[in-house]
Amino acid sequence: MGNSRVTLKDLAKELNLSPSTISRAISGHPAISDATRKLVQQKADELGFTPNSIASSFRKKKTQSIGIIVPKIDIHFHSLVISGIEEYAYSKGYNVTIFQSKDSFEREKEITRILQNRMVEGIIICLSNETKSYAHFKKFAKLGVPVIFYDRVPTNFNANKIVINDYESAFKATEHLIQQGCSRIAHIAGNQSTHIFKDRLEGYKTALKKYKLPIDPSLILETKNLTYEEGAECAKKMLALPELPDGLFCSNDYTAISAIQVFQKAHIKVPEQIAVVGFSNYPISRVIEPNLTTINDRAFQMGQAAASLLIRQIDDTDSFVEFETITLKTDLVVRASSMRKENIPNT
């Protein structure tokens, strides 16, 4: 079947004009007369000409495409970020090519090679949880290809980063529990080798200190992956304590929800006997009964911010800025799971 695309040359021949003129007419060069432009446009439509952007990319060394690496696309947080990136990039004429590292360091390295070959103009990445070395990103600095890290970002490595203030957010969440009258507040923590979960634990501790509450190690439960199942295990451990905590701050929503369900099955009332706060504001937090108080981590906005910073850096080739870190605001979304006093929930 006629795999034959119509090219600039074909158009030129048809119209007895030079390819240069056709090229300029199509791309809206100002030096082309209106008459010629119209003529060319008409013929292009007639013959079904559309510019071959691979040829154009090759010639101009501008691919108008950016690469995204995420651990897994179907994690809701990442799909929101990707959605934000795509939306912004599309509005600026950039395409988005997606890769999953599957949390494999080797695969992440391989993907950076592919992205280099593909000549993407910039990269947005959430590191795999295996990644401890960042040498595979150094080549992009040499090539002038900006890289933006989000969520799981490198430590001890200069780079562009989009983050939220995990420490502050955790502080806010814990402080809220204290203000609701809780004094024995437990924490379900994420893997402490990941700095965002470390920061959340720190924020929790700082809030306790500020309000002169003791830090009780038996109330701090570290998990590997903050899974639904791990949340349930942690809740059971709390039930086995000599005295039940009266508040619980969890490093994500899954563990918060499974903990609530374990408590409820043990006929412990949430929030009356134990008030619970999660982290991320997943859709599920508005489904669980009672609705979950949680931190809105602005995943969609994070994607938009990452794309915006990236494209700004692609365009400003001779800026003096080497690296930028953008910290996004978070909100505490107060719902029923933590409401022990007469407040008005904000969602």
Added chain:
Amino acid sequence: MGNSRVTLKDLAKELNLSPSTISRAISGHPAISDATRKLVQQKADELGFTPNSIASSFRKKKTQSIGIIVPKIDIHFHSLVISGIEEYAYSKGYNVTIFQSKDSFEREKEITRILQNRMVEGIIICLSNETKSYAHFKKFAKLGVPVIFYDRVPTNFNANKIVINDYESAFKATEHLIQQGCSRIAHIAGNQSTHIFKDRLEGYKTALKKYKLPIDPSLILETKNLTYEEGAECAKKMLALPELPDGLFCSNDYTAISAIQVFQKAHIKVPEQIAVVGFSNYPISRVIEPNLTTINDRAFQMGQAAASLLIRQIDDTDSFVEFETITLKTDLVVRASSMRKENIPNT
């Protein structure tokens, strides 16, 4: 900063070999001696040469990339499909470029133009809900670029499709409720202008007919978008009926879950007084209490199947097959929300 990539020519000059030989050595052409191959590989590593795949794509007219169009990336179903596509495509050396139509027909058309210009080798798409005409896909047939539709697929239009049997699945779900002893079974239906929701309604009706149960129009509640909020409204309408249904089959999980919550707030027991079945097997179905019986629609596998079919069609340029429709198996995942008799749930 030295934006200078090392090229084939540079390598050739360094080694006093022709660019042809370098090209063949790098791409593993069999006619190259081992000695030369090693020499070239070594020098390539030394100079940090990596092939420019844009140049290669341009020359070979093979971009090794496929385009995906989804209504919205952060809908869990689509993110699972995309994940399946990326996984399969990556294993075959294809890259995946993603676009969101945002359920806009105009944007969908615009995206197909971009994909044509970008010379993707194939396209996987879930149609926007505004799309009624498929003329914008015809150009790809002429160009020999295969297009695979999934989920929301065209009707009355010959095309490659990956689908599940919505009719059968709905039949299975409804039959299960009947076997659990329900005889007044309601249905929360999706928009009847979308064929998959029409099929689900048909499957429901057929099951009732088969078991000689009456079809009661007051028990069939159509929604616009099957949202959580619409599910709650429908449940309230059921509560207002002279007699409550004893079974409920919903066209998705969100409506099923909100209905369950409305029932529970009205002190109606699920499944004892009303047994509920959803559709999609979203993660949330294992969180709600009681856990939701639902149809596993195999979104990840749908993505893999779409990518596999697409790449098969890209490779088989001279096959006699014009179009293919693949129907995937679905499972009824039986959980507590529908268990009125002593069965063993399968998850």
Added chain:
DNA sequence: CTGAAAGCGCTTACAG
């Protein structure tokens, strides 16, 4: 086993 040459479809500096 290796090389010389042509060309993929554009863009752009230079010239008029």
Added chain:
DNA sequence: CTGAAAGCGCTTACAG
């Protein structure tokens, strides 16, 4: 306002 010419970095049919 328009054109001739060179070239982006590869690949491949042809030749030896």
